[in-house]
Amino acid sequence: MQLSWTLALPWTLAALALGYVLGSIPFGIIITRLAGTRDIRTIGSGNIGATNVLRTGRKDLAALTLLGDALKGTAAVLIARAWLGQDAALIAGLGAFLGHLFPVWLGFKGGKGVATFLGVALGLAWASALVFALAWLGIAALTRYSSLSALIASAATALSAYFAGGPEMGLLMAGLAVL
Secondary structure, three states: OOOOOOOOHHHHHHHHHHHHHHHOOOHHHHHHHHOOOOOHHHOOOOOOOHHHHHOOOOHHHHHHHHHHHHHHHHHHHHHHHHHHOHHHHHHHHHHHHHHHHOOHHHOOOOOOOHHHHHHHHHHHOHHHHHHHHHHHHHHHHHHOOHHHHHHHHHHHHHHHHHHHHOHHHHHHHHHHHHO
């Protein structure tokens, strides 16, 4: 795949904005509020993601948060690809990830982006998402540390994305892993 950069600036910004808006939906807050629990930002790490929702003791809410956070990354990529092509999908994936990390609605204080990273990978190259899931599960089973599992799985995903989708996709996933 060759990255063409043929998108005009307005379309590039539109793809980035689409991704950002979808990525900034705070599923952890929405789901826990609908369930009647405390504000998730006052529990544990204070993050809005699935790992912190799990600290409430509600596995069902954590699973829903994980699903919502992953799907917003996937949706941004797939919508942008259908609308403007692969270049826009990469840009929308970046926007979704940044939206989750820095949502304007929450004073730019979001989650760690692990599930959204997985969702972006799923939308760009499903094999890379599979690498992420297997690496995360394996490391988590060995160490019981979600953060370490996410770091190693993200690095493995960037490498697999390079081989599955080319240098542009690998570079994007490596950049997201660093964030």
